[in-house]
Amino acid sequence: MKKSELARAGEDCAVKHLIDKGYSIIERNFRTGFGEIDIIAEKAGDIVFAEVKSRTEGTGFTPAEAVNFKKRRQLVRLSDYYIARRGRKYNNFRIDLIGVVFKTDRISDIEHWENIIEE
Amino acid sequence: MLARIKSSCVYGIDAHLIDIEVDISRGLPANVIVGLPDTAVKESRDRVKSAIQNSGFKYPLKRVTVNLAPADLKKEGSVFDLPIALGVLSASGQLKTGRDGYIVIGELALDGRVRSISGALSVAMMCSKDNFRGIILPSENAEEASYVEGIDIIGVSSLSEAADFISGIGIISPRKNKCRADISQTNADYVDFSEVKGQEHVKRALEIAVAGGHNILMIGPPGTGKTMLARRVSSIMPDMSIEEALETAKIHSTAGINKKYFRDGIFKRPFRSPHHTASDVAIIGGGQFPKPGEVSLAHNGVLFLDELPEFRRNVLEVLRQPLEDREVTVSRVKNTITFPASYMLIAAMNPCPCGYFTDPERECRCTPLQVQRYISKISGPLMDRIDIHIEVPVVKFKDIASKKTAEPSVHIKARIEKTRKIQKSRFGAGKIHCNSQMNSKQIKKHCLIEEDAEDLLNKAMDNLCLSARAYDKIKKIARTIADMDESPRIISKHIAEAVQYRSLDKNIWPA
Known part of the structure; x- marks a missing residue:
């Protein structure tokens, strides 16, 4: 599987996972000049900015390790941008990480970390 | 939403009012503390978050800004945990403030329990001075704060308890005031002078020292009871007034070594x-x-320096200023603070490095030079501030074995209180309270010496090679001895006794 295909498949899995959990999806791949937010979802007035990280099994790295300082800063900037532009009617915001690990073609594991970034 | 909670921070020994404002606004979850917090205060946000979550509340997923006002004072310590947590709860709408006018202090544990803090008494005193209704503080500190009258002392043991109280649901009955009840029962646990056998002349010297507020130095071979005697001096000191006791207690409260002190009662x-x-x-x-420091912790009590010449020179020199001014000023970049330090100095030392110079039985192994060096470690200016020098000889076995019990502290104390009263009426409401604090002008005015006593003093000055410094000291001590005799004039027997107490000014020491 190519890298972009893997990412796309991972995001699809994450969307499914969020919907299963009772979230409604507001945006996918919210693009700006300085990056994109993979998924923006909403549940009970809370807005979730979800970053999806996909991995094939056996690489030796977990999805959580892929969110480094630079990525965190970017996520915060992107979220602030969205909040300022379109978030007026919502109250609570948080940034989540959804990690998807593939076993060849089939999903083996999906993990959801809530509120991963706090200043 | 904005919430405001009153709290307090202790600078030196006095508490200052600190306003804690908590604002919750839209945005990514963040937690900011502003208003010159130091590290312990900044760390409080992590404790607060865990404590809130573990107490069954929700920490808001929003931007939480905490402001500690006034913004120009440095804030220190962990006392802001509890007020910040209550502020966050109230700003996020999980708590309605039903009770106002309370000052809140306390440190939080991660599970929401409230931990004890230092300086609770100072905060309680500020509370009563500024007419607050009460204080909410860790239950472990409720006892020390209960010495303050006129405010509600609310001891809480957990965040949820405090939250219930603030919202008006919970009922916590204020701690009973302790001050009046405590006075009478303090003398019980002093060590008593009746336990010391022999050394009657040293006891007499200590009695004079306490009666006139003189500092005293005891010189003698090891094992003669210098330390034992010194420990018993606080048992013959006059009772403290409530103001004195509270001032001393405040110092101990801010030093954070309060547990044992407050268990013993603040009038000790x-x-x-x-x-x-x-x-x-x-x-x-x-x-x-x-x-x-130690000089302030000994405020209104005794500072005992055992093995005086073993102290480092610079340590002894810093003692001089508080002995004179009865307070110390500590200056640092961040703060300049004055602590009260009115104490009675009791020092003990051996006459020489081996210890047996004045012992009639044992041979001293020191060379004259060594003895001289040992004595000269104590500087002239410090010696100048110690009025009474008394030699403590080896106790005779006959005295130790005797069944006769010595005079109990209560009797000595009664005499001392009488003497202090005389001094009080002499000096009035001025700056000085006892004979030791007289300056040379006052010595001239108050130390009226009979003619034959004057002759005796002059003779003693010549024959014993006493220094000029000793002259005033002897007059002061004689004044105290005369007061103990209730004699308005100093007669020759008073002078004769006073002369004995200047042994280091005599030239019996190798020099």
């Missing part, structure tokens, strides 16, 4: 005996946010 005179390796900062106080 403090007895501090720092080890001779103590540093100068440990003695006078210090630190970035200055904390009181």
Whole structure:
């Protein structure tokens, strides 16, 4: 599987996972000049900015390790941008990480970390 | 939403009112503390978050801004945990403030329990001065704060308890005031002078020293009871007034070593005996946010320096200024603070390095030079501030074995209180309270000496080679001895006794 295909498949899995959990999806791949937010979802007035990280099994790295300082800063900037532009009617915001690990073609594991970034 | 909680921070020994404002606004979850917090205050956000979550509340997923006002004072310590947590709860709408007018202090544990803090008494005193209704504080500190009258002392043991109280649901009955009830029962646990056998003349010297507020130095071979006697001095000191006791208690409260002190009751005179390796900062106080040192912890009590010449020179020199001014000022970049330090200095030393110079039985192994060096470690200016020098000889076995019990402290104390009363009426409401504080002008005015006593003093000056410094000291001591006799004039027997108490000014020491 190519890298972009893997990412796309991972995001699809994450969307499914969020919907299963009772979230409604507001945006996918919210693009700006300085990056994109993979998924923006909403549940009970809370807005979730979800970053999806996909991995094939056996690489030796977990999805959580892929969110480094630079990525965190970017996520915060992107979220602030969205909040300022379109978030007026919502109250609570948080940034989540959804990690998807593939076993060849089939999903083996999906993990959801809530509120991963706090200043 | 904005919430406001009153709290307090202790600078030196006095508490200052601190306003804690908590604002919750839209945005990514963040937690900001502004208003010159130091590290312990900044760390409180992590404790607060865990404590809130573990107490069954929700920490808001929003931007939480905490402001500590006034913004120009440095804030230190962990006392803001509880008020910040209550502020966050109230700003996020999980708590309605139903009770107003309380000051809140307390440190939080991660599970929401409230931990004890230092300086609770100072905060309680500020509370009563500024007419607050009460204080909400860790239950472990409720006892020490209950010495303050006129405010509600609310001891809480957990965040949820505090939250219930603030919202008006919970009922916590205020702690009963302790001050009046405590006075009578303090003398029970002093060590008593009746336990010391023999050494009657040293006891007499100590009695004079306490009666006139003189500092005293005991010189004698090891094992003669210098330490034992010194420990018993606080039992013959006059009772403390409520103001004195509270001032001393405040110092102990801010120093954070309060548990044992407050268990013993605040009317017990403090007895501090720092080890001779103590540093100068440990003695006078210090630190970035200055904390009181030994001289302040001994305020209104006894500072006992055992093995005086073993103390480092600079440590002894810093003692001079508080002995004179009855307070110390500690200056640091962040703060300048004055601590009260009105104490009675009792020092003990051996006459020489081996210890047996004045012992009639044992041979001293020191050379004259060694003895001289040992004595000269104590500088003239410090010696100048010690009125009474008394030699403590080896106790005779006959005295130790005797069944006769010595005079109990209560009797000595009664005499001392009488003497202090005489001095009080002499000096009136002025700056000085006892004979030791007289300056040379006052000595001239108050120490009226009979003619034959004057002759005796002059003779003693010549024959014993007493220094000029000794002259005034002898007059002061004689004044105290005369007061103990209730004699308005100093007669020859008073002078004769006073002369004995200047042994280091005599030239019996190798020099």
